[in-house]
Amino acid sequence: MEDEVIKKFLYVNRKAPYGTIYALESLEVVLIGAAFDQDVSLAFIDDGVYQLKKNQQTSVSSGIGVKDFSKTYRALEGYDVEKLYVDKKSMEERGLSEDDFLVDVQVFDEAQMAELMEQQDVVLSF
Numbered sequence: 001m002e003d004e005v006i007k008k009f010l011y012v013n014r015k016a017p018y019g020t021i022y023a024l025e026s027l028e029v030v031l032i033g034a035a036f037d038q039d040v041s042l043a044f045i046d047d048g049v050y051q052l053k054k055n056q057q058t059s060v061s062s063g064i065g066v067k068d069f070s071k072t073y074r075a076l077e078g079y080d081v082e083k084l085y086v087d088k089k090s091m092e093e094r095g096l097s098e099d100d101f102l103v104d105v106q107v108f109d110e111a112q113m114a115e116l117m118e119q120q121d122v123v124l125s126f
Contacts, residue, residue, distance in 0.1 A: 007121040008039045013048035014125060017070060023051050024069055026126035034079035041083035041120070042076075043113060044105070048126075049090050052101040073103050087113055
């Protein structure tokens with residue numbers, strides 16, 4: 001039996017959590033990748049940083065009327081998905097800090113984020 005090859009996958013999330021299907025689709029693909037024992041990391045850049053924001057208001061009364069799936073990010077650790085990276089500039093431009101996020105993240109500057117991407121076997125952008 002051949003040894004399994006574990007690939008490094010980085011899922012880059014650039015879109016706001018609601019208004020498109022990108023954020024939810026990315027989360028589903030991440031869970032599938034983790035189920036197949038791949039080395040999974042997530043990066044949140046641009047409006048993607050909002051995907052991790054605490055206390056999102058998505059109820060009908062808020063005007064959005066969609067299910068809040070942001071709490072699913074807390075479950076990622078149970079799938080051995082523990083490497084979450086946030087782009088520092090994107091976070092700061094949106095007035096956010098690490099304390100605003102649902103989960104623990106590593107904040108990377110542009111150079112660190114570029115290096116992270118270079119180290120991956122596969123980079124998928126959503």
